[in-house]
Amino acid sequence: MTDLSTAPAVRRRESHLASNLVIVVLFVALLVFFVLPVVWLLLAPTKTANELVNDGPLSFGSLANLGAAWQHLIGFQDGALLVWLRNSAVYSAGSLVLTLATSLPAGYALALTKFRGRKTLLVITLLVMIMPSATLVLPIFLELNKFGLIGTAWSVILPFSFYPFGVYLVYIYFATSLPRDILSAARIDGCSEWQLFTRIALPLAKPVAGLVAFFSFVGNWNNFFLPYLVLPNSDQFPIQVGLNQLLSSTPSFNPVAGAGLNITSPELALAIIVAILPVLVLFLFSQKALVSGMLAGSTKE
Numbered sequence: 001m002t003d004l005s006t007a008p009a010v011r012r013r014e015s016h017l018a019s020n021l022v023i024v025v026l027f028v029a030l031l032v033f034f035v036l037p038v039v040w041l042l043l044a045p046t047k048t049a050n051e052l053v054n055d056g057p058l059s060f061g062s063l064a065n066l067g068a069a070w071q072h073l074i075g076f077q078d079g080a081l082l083v084w085l086r087n088s089a090v091y092s093a094g095s096l097v098l099t100l101a102t103s104l105p106a107g108y109a110l111a112l113t114k115f116r117g118r119k120t121l122l123v124i125t126l127l128v129m130i131m132p133s134a135t136l137v138l139p140i141f142l143e144l145n146k147f148g149l150i151g152t153a154w155s156v157i158l159p160f161s162f163y164p165f166g167v168y169l170v171y172i173y174f175a176t177s178l179p180r181d182i183l184s185a186a187r188i189d190g191c192s193e194w195q196l197f198t199r200i201a202l203p204l205a206k207p208v209a210g211l212v213a214f215f216s217f218v219g220n221w222n223n224f225f226l227p228y229l230v231l232p233n234s235d236q237f238p239i240q241v242g243l244n245q246l247l248s249s250t251p252s253f254n255p256v257a258g259a260g261l262n263i264t265s266p267e268l269a270l271a272i273i274v275a276i277l278p279v280l281v282l283f284l285f286s287q288k289a290l291v292s293g294m295l296a297g298s299t300k301e
Helices: 004-046 049-054 063-075 080-112 118-130 133-146 154-161 164-177 180-188 193-204 206-222 225-230 239-248 265-285 287-295
Strands: none
Touching: 004 063, 004 265, 049 265, 063 080, 063 265, 080 118, 080 154, 080 164, 080 193, 080 206, 080 239, 080 265, 118 164, 133 154, 133 225, 154 206, 154 225, 164 206, 180 193, 206 239, 206 265, 225 239, 239 265, 265 287
């Protein structure tokens, strides 16, 4: 018969074991559904198409196969992959400059200035921010077509630079982190609002500016739908739209269009790795700035 004095200890031990079991199950599920597919993707370019089907899913092929896959990929449409990467860099960087140039002053104005319609403009910003981006594609397309911008780089850069989430991040930062006493003292000394923004607010906004820049760049780099609609030529495609064309040229997915080409599943896997590599490198080198930006405004003096 169980001693009543030991019953609480037994229950605690059973609860601890149950918690550990739940953690193990979640870890295994995470490993199976998220980690293993990434490992498979990294190993896929080292195999041939036949080896990818017949060999173990997590087995390593050879560096020779990796080199051959890279040569086949570069040879597709005379180096179209490099052109797509260049286009993505131009579109993402160009829109990033415009995003910072508009988000920082807009967030500052919403947070620290008073003007008629300020609250209405803030509500509109929040509403647009939570709307799915696909809902705005049709009106943006019609507007771009009206101004004759379809098929140009501006048809991608200008819509990408419209980033209400960035405005809201800057608004939150300035509303919670910028000391009002500094602004009041500067106004007494005769500073205009533009001088307050450029000489005081902007230098203190580096953390949130880095955060907005990262999210904007990643979102623009991964955007597919809008460039797919507004860019008609392959030499204008960003990498995400180019991957779709590459996919349609893979015999496994399109036997007719892919006939005679050296684009198979290993080449497609390698193209996906190349497409995400710039974002991964950017993330690895900007972790400190991201953490600083995320914590900005969490405390207030």
